[in-house]
Amino acid sequence: MRKFLTIAAAALALAAASPAFAATKQGGAAIVTFNNDLTTLDPQIGYDWQNWSVIKSIFDGLMDYKPGTTELEPDLAQSYTVSDDGLTYTFILRDGIKFHNGRAVTSADVKYSLERAVNPATQSPGGGYFGMIAGYDDLTGGKASELSGITTPDDKTVILKLTRPDATFLHLMAINFAYIVPKEVVEAEGADFGKKPVGTGAFKVVNWTPGQSLELERFADYYRKGLPYLDKLTFEFGQDPTVAVLRLKKGEIDIVGDGIPPAQFTEVMADPANKNLIAEGEQLHTGYVTMNVTTPPFDNVKVRQAVNMAINKDRIVRLINNRAAPATQALPPAMPGYNPDNKGYAYDPEGAKKLLAEAGVGEGFTTELYAMNVDPNPRIAQAIQQDLAAVGIKAEIRSLAQAEVISAGGAGKAPMIWSGGMAWIADFPDPANFYYGILGCAGAVEGGWNWSKFCNKDLDARAEKADAMVKGDQQEARIAEWKSIFDEVLTQAPWAPIFNEKRFTYHSDRLGGEAALFTDPIHIPVNYDYIYAKDAQ
Amino acid sequence: MIGYLAGRLSASFLILVGVTIVTFGLTFLIPADPVAMIAGRTSTPQVREQIRVQLGLDQPLPVQYIAYVTRLAQGDLGRSYARKSDVGPLIASRLPPTLLLMLGAIIAELMIGIPAGLYAASRRGKTADKAAMIASFVSISTPQFVLGLSLIYVFAYLLPWAPLGGYGTFSHLVLPALTLGLAGGGWYSRMMRSSMIEVLQQDYIRTARAKGMPEWRVLLRHGMRNAILPIVAMIGLDVGIFMSGVVVVENVFGWPGIGQLMWQAIQSLDIPIIMGVTLVAAVFIVLGNLLADMIAPLIDPRIRLR
Numbered sequence: 001m002r003k004f005l006t007i008a009a010a011a012l013a014l015a016a017a018s019p020a021f022a023a024t025k026q027g028g029a030a031i032v033t034f035n036n037d038l039t040t041l042d043p044q045i046g047y048d049w050q051n052w053s054v055i056k057s058i059f060d061g062l063m064d065y066k067p068g069t070t071e072l073e074p075d076l077a078q079s080y081t082v083s084d085d086g087l088t089y090t091f092i093l094r095d096g097i098k099f100h101n102g103r104a105v106t107s108a109d110v111k112y113s114l115e116r117a118v119n120p121a122t123q124s125p126g127g128g129y130f131g132m133i134a135g136y137d138d139l140t141g142g143k144a145s146e147l148s149g150i151t152t153p154d155d156k157t158v159i160l161k162l163t164r165p166d167a168t169f170l171h172l173m174a175i176n177f178a179y180i181v182p183k184e185v186v187e188a189e190g191a192d193f194g195k196k197p198v199g200t201g202a203f204k205v206v207n208w209t210p211g212q213s214l215e216l217e218r219f220a221d222y223y224r225k226g227l228p229y230l231d232k233l234t235f236e237f238g239q240d241p242t243v244a245v246l247r248l249k250k251g252e253i254d255i256v257g258d259g260i261p262p263a264q265f266t267e268v269m270a271d272p273a274n275k276n277l278i279a280e281g282e283q284l285h286t287g288y289v290t291m292n293v294t295t296p297p298f299d300n301v302k303v304r305q306a307v308n309m310a311i312n313k314d315r316i317v318r319l320i321n322n323r324a325a326p327a328t329q330a331l332p333p334a335m336p337g338y339n340p341d342n343k344g345y346a347y348d349p350e351g352a353k354k355l356l357a358e359a360g361v362g363e364g365f366t367t368e369l370y371a372m373n374v375d376p377n378p379r380i381a382q383a384i385q386q387d388l389a390a391v392g393i394k395a396e397i398r399s400l401a402q403a404e405v406i407s408a409g410g411a412g413k414a415p416m417i418w419s420g421g422m423a424w425i426a427d428f429p430d431p432a433n434f435y436y437g438i439l440g441c442a443g444a445v446e447g448g449w450n451w452s453k454f455c456n457k458d459l460d461a462r463a464e465k466a467d468a469m470v471k472g473d474q475q476e477a478r479i480a481e482w483k484s485i486f487d488e489v490l491t492q493a494p495w496a497p498i499f500n501e502k503r504f505t506y507h508s509d510r511l512g513g514e515a516a517l518f519t520d521p522i523h524i525p526v527n528y529d530y531i532y533a534k535d536a537q
Numbered sequence: 538m539i540g541y542l543a544g545r546l547s548a549s550f551l552i553l554v555g556v557t558i559v560t561f562g563l564t565f566l567i568p569a570d571p572v573a574m575i576a577g578r579t580s581t582p583q584v585r586e587q588i589r590v591q592l593g594l595d596q597p598l599p600v601q602y603i604a605y606v607t608r609l610a611q612g613d614l615g616r617s618y619a620r621k622s623d624v625g626p627l628i629a630s631r632l633p634p635t636l637l638l639m640l641g642a643i644i645a646e647l648m649i650g651i652p653a654g655l656y657a658a659s660r661r662g663k664t665a666d667k668a669a670m671i672a673s674f675v676s677i678s679t680p681q682f683v684l685g686l687s688l689i690y691v692f693a694y695l696l697p698w699a700p701l702g703g704y705g706t707f708s709h710l711v712l713p714a715l716t717l718g719l720a721g722g723g724w725y726s727r728m729m730r731s732s733m734i735e736v737l738q739q740d741y742i743r744t745a746r747a748k749g750m751p752e753w754r755v756l757l758r759h760g761m762r763n764a765i766l767p768i769v770a771m772i773g774l775d776v777g778i779f780m781s782g783v784v785v786v787e788n789v790f791g792w793p794g795i796g797q798l799m800w801q802a803i804q805s806l807d808i809p810i811i812m813g814v815t816l817v818a819a820v821f822i823v824l825g826n827l828l829a830d831m832i833a834p835l836i837d838p839r840i841r842l843r
Binding site: 035036037039040042045047048120121123124125127128129131140141142192194195209210211236237238239240242243246247249250252401402403404407408410437438442443445446447449 | 686
């Protein structure tokens with residue numbers, strides 16, 4: 001017997017339920033600036049701050065999230081069913097969905113797109129997410145050219161068979177790497193697909209001058225009628241954020257895509273003219289210090305706990321102008337599984353000294369703290385260094401380029417790393433996304449992103465068991481289990497969680513939309529599909 | 538002359554070969570793994586290995602170098618890791634803005650440096666001379682990002698005289714060219730001053746003055762025309778100085794040139810772009826030096842090429 005979890009078309013419900021959206025008219029334009037140029041708009045490849053949300057506006061996946069929230073809803077899928085054992089997902093595609101070139105989307109496109117993400121020839125940074133789809137090993141091992149776990153009985157139906165139940169699977173169908181691309185265009189363009197992207201999304205590409213600008217316009221055949229609100233969306237690149245703030249004040253641009261630069265933050269926030277122009281929101285981010293648990297003295301849990309107690313997080317938060325909140329645990333507060341009752345390690349240098357003495361290193365020790373060399377990270381590393389010195393730990397700062405810190409972390413050569421500038425912003429809002437790659441055994445390998453090299457087989461087993469709970473009525477139990485797993489992680493203390501960054505988006509008075517859209521936890525940094533131009537109203 | 542040119546060209550070629558070896562060696566000595574950047578956080582060791590093989594990074598360094606040089610000989614600068622597109626066209630599309638900016642900067646530094654040096658020399662030891670030399674010292678010492686942001690703040694934000702960065706029209710060029718050219722202007726004013734002071738001590742200047750020629754004519758006609766020679770010969774060398782300057786200035790002003798491309802490639806460890814831009818910049822520096830040496834005898838017959 002199969003249990004049906006068919007979901008109603010949530011988009012209609014949303015449009016009807018929210019009067020703010022219902023009354024909004026289409027029209028107008030917006031200009032967004034970014035410092036760095038766009039590298040690519042290929043959804044299977046793009047994985048950076050600039051292109052993440054632009055890709056979301058050009059492409060769609062089977063699933064998506066309600067705007068401004070972390071709540072899943074079907075997108076290109078009209079409905080889906082999950083088998084009782086959690087190993088078979090059946091998606092039915094919506095009618096009338098077209099690519100920007102006018103061709104209707106079929107189930108074969110879904111299969112092609114997922115295989116493209118997994119195929120190592122694509123060099124996707126997200127292919128590893130789909131390891132549970134049957135046939136993954138054969139495709140990545142070069143033994144097959146297709147994923148045997150994906151079948152398409154007809155044009156509208158996609159059946160995915162998994163090798164293990166995975167409660168995060170629907171989230172995976174909503175990340176950029178699983179977005180649907182048209183096979184014939186990808187094959188015709190080859191590597192240039194990332195320059196001339198064709199998707200099903202709310203906006204289509206009109207013109208892209210690398211290094212300068214990208215112009216998008218509203219896709220007339222977008223399946224969500226009445227969306228997007230803006231007719232035209234222009235991105236300008238190579239714009240220093242300091243200069244972008246000045247341009248916004250002059251009314252030349254509408255959104256500073258990189259956020260407010262630290263040096264101008266206090267001034268911009270204090271200006272009464274900006275009162276309604278800064279959207280503040282949480283993001284699924286934790287900044288942390290890793291301690292390599294495979295090398296002494298950090299192989300002793302008491303030393304790791306002492307480091308947690310030695311660091312004055314409040315002071316670090318003040319150092320970055322309160323653009324964050326002190327973290328109590330690995331998971332950020334907006335993430336399911338966050339435990340509000342767990343207050344973490346309080347700042348207690350005396351207690352830290354006591355623990356160090358118990359661990360047999362009461363006289364202190366010397367170690368290295370790696371950090372990325374871009375402001376404010378060296379300053380934060382210095383604050384940590386001072387706190388550690390106060391309890392007798394002499395940490396030498398290694399301030400390096402991002403790629404070098406990542407390499408040192410992956411190789412297990414860094415005793416301590418401050419994660420700032422490289423920290424984990426969740427790709428999807430589920431606690432599992434904060435575990436396997438950065439705290440689980442899978443990431444604790446050479447070149448992996450688990451820089452603590454923390455590998456607890458019991459916790460891994462519990463995590464896998466939790467993720468096997470795929471049924472609707474098990475979700476509460478699953479999240480409770482994750483909560484308990486992360487409580488244990490905190491006790492084991494491979495990290496010292498420092499803060500959870502907040503996001504502040506500075507936008508012009510011309511643009512309207514709820515603050516949550518300007519600090520969308522999924523469409524980072526801004527959900528371009530739902531913001532609107534006031535002058536078009 | 539022809540023989541000299543041939544010798545210089547072959548020496549330049551050797552220099553470029555040296556540049557490829559050094560940049561290749563340096564990029565691979567950096568303790569960072571481009572495959573980790575490409576394959577992302579979710580990748581398995583197997584996938585990372587496959588990507589390593591695809592990029593040829595599993596080969597021994599000398600083999601990789603020979604493969605690189607072989608492709609280079611065919612005009613192939615490789616393929617960007619992050620952008621997944623060919624480096625050659627990428628750099629070619631970014632070159633015109635950079636060359637335009639450098640031309641603007643050369644004009645700016647000559648227009649600032651020569652009059653300032655001339656004026657300072659004619660007022661040697663007086664307040665105006667000291668003021669000019671202090672100004673040149675400040676302009677040489679100011680970091681370019683500070684200067685650039687200050688110019689933007691004053692002349693584009695407070696006063697609406699220039700656009701707030703960007704690329705396209707002549708007015709977009711003024712501030713970045715000035716930022717790049719001011720430091721050079723400082724150097725030139727000092728060189729022009731000392732060169733001019735030397736010239737003004739020559740007998741023919743005394744003769745000109747003695748025959749009652751107006752002072753401005755003495756300075757411009759007999760003084761400047763001789764004093765300017767060593768300066769013009771320096772312009773070729775500026776190309777090299779500007780090649781490093783454009784990285785900063787292009788980023789401050791949103792100027793879509795190779796400096797901006799380079800900066801972003803460094804951040805993401807996009808080795809093919811780093812190598813490509815370095816090589817192209819080296820070509821320009823070598824050509825600039827060559828040009829400087831070729832120009833010198835043309836404007837000053839006392840210099841002979843051998």
